[in-house]
Amino acid sequence: MSCSLTKFQVYLRRNREGEMDPKGDIWAAPYRWGCMVIAYKTNKFQKHKLAPVEDWADLWRPDLAGRISMVDSPREVIGAVLKYMGASYNTNDINMEVNGGRDAVKHNLALLAKQVRLFDSSNYLKAFGVGDVWVAVGWSSDIIPAAKRMSNVAVVVPKSGASLWADLWAIPAASRIQTNRIGGRIRGPSPLIHQWIEFCLQSARALPFKQEVIPGASPSHLQGHSANVPVELTKGGPRLNGNLVDGAPPPDILEKCEFLEPLSNSTLSDYHWLLTSIQEPGHGLIHKMYQNIISVAKFSGWFNSKLT
Incomplete structure (x- = not known):
């Protein structure tokens, strides 16, 4: 498949076991992508003379204690700590690759847990919308539509980088199963499916993203391609405050x-240890994140929920 896939292919090429393989087949094609972002209420920040949010380090500021809501994904929460410490989301050996090792990560994770009022992927934006918190940390596909319905909200991608997610088109292998229920024919995907995917990947399809009709960004953005869209077509709608450009960093x-990569068993063990080591009696939020990681560990790999 042509165009726009180069930067994605390292994750999209898989072998028969579903593991990343540079020589494997392309199993899916992205039609939009986005990232983790931080939204904050500019009116509250101005009223209380607070510095704007720019990077992960701001989540540890004393003046924002109890004013933050965040998704309860263990990969994103611990990932934020790793980025704050100058490490990668995909750190394989925390003791060797992170300054201070597991104990330092544990310390900063515990501090973050005290800063965040609510870890809840379902309700973090509700708390932000009603004003219980002034900062919300979550996926751009959640936050951008919500922010556009509000006033006095800025949305930023942290300066040190964030995790990326992608929504994908895929052709299920089960679509070629033979069955007697439909006259014994082998039902396959539409012969037009490849044309449809190619159509979705055209650079001209970036217009809905430029108009902020669709939250996220076009795959062509990753390749530096930009559709020549008349300026008048991108005017008139409300624009988000922040550093996003056409829905992208x-x-x-x-x-x-x-992009988040599958974690090794040893790294999963580190995540288990980190979450259990800061868990306090009755601390349901940390317990919920721990249960999330336990359920994920039952599978062979841990993929970003936006990529599955």
């Missing part, structure tokens, strides 16, 4: 962003 920040 600016180029200098995008270079620091990462």
Whole structure:
């Protein structure tokens, strides 16, 4: 398949076992993508003379204690700690690759847990919308539509980079199963499916993203392609405050962003240890994140929920 896939192919090429393989087949094609972002209420920040949010380090600021809501994904929460410490989301050996090792990560994770009022992927934006918190940390596909319905909200991608997600088109293998229920024919995908995918990947399809009709960014953005859209077509609608460009991080920040990769069993053990070590009696939020990681560990790999 042509166009726009180069930067994605390292994750999309898989072998028969579903593991990443540079020589494997392309199993899916992205039609939009986005990243983790931080939204904050500019009116509250101005009223209380607070510095704007720019990077992960701001989540540890004393003046924001109890004013933050965040998704309860263990990969995103611990990932934020790793980025704050100058490490990668995809750190394989925390003791060897992170300054201070597991104990330092544990310390910063415990501090973050005290800063965040609500870890809940379902309700973090509700708390933000009603004003219980002034900062919300979550996926751009959640936050951008919500922010556009509100006033006095800025949305930023952290300067040190964030995790990336992608929504994908895929052709299920089960679509070619033979069955007597439909006259014994082998039902396959539409012969037009490849044309449809090619159509979705055309650079001209970036217009809905440029108009902010669709939250996220076009795959062509990753390749530096830009559709020549008349300026008048992108005017008139409300624009988000922040550093997003056509629904994507600016180029200098995008270079620091990462797609989440499957974690090794030893790294999963580190995540278990981190979450259980800061768990306090009755601390349901940390317990919920721990249960999430336990359920994920039952599978052979841990993929970003946006990529599955």
